[in-house]
Amino acid sequence: MNPLRSIRATVNNLLASGAGLIALVPIYLVFVNALKTQADASSLSTELPHNLQWGNVGTVIDQGNLVTAFFNSVLYSFGSTILAVFLAALAAYVLARLRTRRHEILYSLLILGIAVPTNFVTLTKVMQFTHLIDTQIGIILLYAATQIPFDVFLIYAFIGSVPKELDEAAFIDGCTPIRTFAFIILPLLTPVLVTCGILNILNVWNEFLMPLYFLNNSDNWPMTLSVYNFFGQYQSNWALVSADIMLTILPLFLIYIVAQRWILSGMSSGAVKG
Amino acid sequence: MRKAYPTWFAGGALILYGILVLLPSLLGLGYSFTDWSSYSSDIHWVGLANFKTILAPNSIYVSAIKNTVIFTIATIILKTVIALALALLLTSGVRRLAYLYRALIYLPALLPMVAVGIIFKSIFDPDAGLLNSMLRLVGLGGLAQHWLTNLSLALWSVIGVDTWKGVGYIMVILIAGILAIPREYYESASLDGASSWQAFIHITLPLLRPVLAVTTVLNLLYALRVFDIVYVLTNGGPGYATETVYTTIFNAFSLGQWGVATALSTVFLIIMIALGYVAIRVMSRPEVA
Known part of the structure; x- marks a missing residue:
């Protein structure tokens, strides 16, 4: 290797590790300060803790109502995702197979939702009228409704690659449409359903605005809202705030470590063919 | 064969979406022309009064729209340029550990924007925050700033944080796009004596165009709706310097000015549908799926 090339390789490696470091430092700050005393954490420095304050974790779980918030987040993200992906797959299937003018209009109407901004004021009215406001089932339905357009868009594109002859043959053999969909189409859609599922779960887990508008009862709050509220109460105690953030992002990190390949390829499969 | 695909299969999605997404938007169109508020149970038709309030020169709504546009353009450019540079670095510049860096x-x-906002609130602290401490440490104390309370700087701090969070997502998509380009193109280009810069301009960039279109659309749709990061970092301040469309709607809603809030939502809806139409056309192009 000539010297110019090895200099270039070194510079490239430095740039890459620099970028990695910039991405990592703020997260590192959370983890080291989560285990410090209040006084040591006051400047949120990069220093390692002198002696580990595991008590912070217990305090935060107690004061921050984190166990309830965790299970709320799980309920909202998984509940709405299962509902949205299932309904979107059903809709995308018929709309992709029957391409009449009417079906194309319905498809366009559905995917318009990718761009339509939420009108929170009138949505509040609708939520009140349907008695969904301030309820867990309400927020699940709401999240499902907002995820459906993008899911339909992704699944619709994917169904194009599933041969139509499969469902036609099943139908001619006397298979009902429901059985055809459940036993023949749905298994073949697994890759795109996983992509949609991961994207939806992450979106809902990190979402903040819907609970802020529509959940008043703190027992129904997901982790994002309880973290924000906790920060409001304990602004001056960075150790506890860091511990609270740490516990909020820990489940995400665990999912990321386990499902990293799926997440990274799922993120891009909507945008890049192949 | 039509019987094999009953249209009611689409019913569940359409009902849920219709009631919770379309209906509020349509109702909003109507309420935009009223004085609907929390102060009175009577609702009167006021014609275009709300829109006049919103679009009056020097109104906070106009500055919120302006801030949103600045935020959108700046984050699109920053995220795209940095993500593209990183994607190129990790696909051709760096071999070892490239997967780890990615x-x-x-x-x-992956992080909730709320958590990111809280973390950066501390990093931006003028006295004890990490950013100013680092600047002082390397002798650049003169550059230390009141990042979140300086009128002309606050919006750019918000933009910086949003870019920090969002660039990795765009990079991952661009890496997938770059890896989908057949290697043979580069091999024959280098046989013809093309430099790596020429290969980038004449092979990578044109073939990446559809993917760049998609990332731009994703960035655009996200940025126009920005809320969490502003709400947590600056809550629209100092003054109205970082107020965006969604934070302004939230404030109008909280103050009970529902007519104005819906009118602003309606203005926004029209802008988004126009952009969304273009966006869907771009994303539905045959070469991307």
Whole structure:
């Protein structure tokens, strides 16, 4: 290797590790300060803790109502995702197979939702009228409704690659449409359903605005809202705030470590063919 | 054969979407022309009064729209340029550990914006915050700033944080796009004596165009709706310097000015549908799926 090339390789490696470091430092700050005393954490420095304050974790779980918030987040993200992906797959299937003018209009109407901004004021009215406001089932339905357009868009594109002859043959053999969909189409859609599922779960887990508008009862709050509220109460105690953030992002990190390949390829499969 | 595909299969999705997404938007069109508020149970038709309030020169709504546009354009450019540079670096510049770097740079995208906002509130602290401490440490104390309370700087601090969080997501998509380009193109280009810069301009960039279109659309749709990061970092301040469309709607809603809030939502709806139409056309192009 000539010297110019090895200099270039070194510079490239430095740039890459620099970028990695910039991405990592703020997260590192959370983890080291989560285990410090209040006084040591006051400047949120990069220093390692002198002696580990595991008590912070217990305090935060107690004061921050984190166990309830965790299970709320799980309920909202998984509940709405299962509902949205299932309904979107059903809709995308018929709309992709029957391409009449009417079906194309319905498809366009559905995917318009990718761009339509939420009108929170009138949505509040609708939520009140349907008695969904301030309820867990309400927020699940709401999240499902907002995820459906993008899911339909992704699944619709994917169904194009599933041969139509499969469902036609099943139908001619006397298979009902429901059985055809459940036993023949749905298994073949697994890759795109996983992509949609991961994207939806992450979106809902990190979402903040819907609970802020529509959940008043703190027992129904997901982790994002309880973290924000906790920060409001304990602004001056960075150790506890860091511990609270740490516990909020820990489940995400665990999912990321386990499902990293799926997440990274799922993120891009909507945008890049192949 | 039509019987094999009953249209009611689409019913569940359409009902849920219709009631919770379309209906509020349509109702909003109507309420935009009223004085609907929390102060009175009577609702009167006021014609275009709300729109006049919103679009009056020097109104906070106009400055919120302006801030949103600045935020959108700046984050699109920053995220695209940085993500493209990183994607190129990790696909051709760096061999060892490239996968690890990719996973690391993506990490911030995984975090809730609320958590990111709180973390950066501390990093931006003028006295004890990490950013100013670092600047002082390397002798650049003169550059230390009141990042979140300086009128002309606050919006750019918000933009910086949003870019920090969002760049990894765009990078991951661009890496997938670059890896989908057949290697043979580069091999024959280098046989013909093309430099790596020429290969980038004449092969990578044109073939990446559809993917760049998609990332731009994703960035655009996200940025126009920005809320969490502003709400947590500056809550629209100092003054109205970082107020965006969604934070302004939230404030109008909280103050009970529902007519104005819906009118602003309606203006926004029209802008988004126009852009969304273009966006869907771009994303539905045959070469991308």
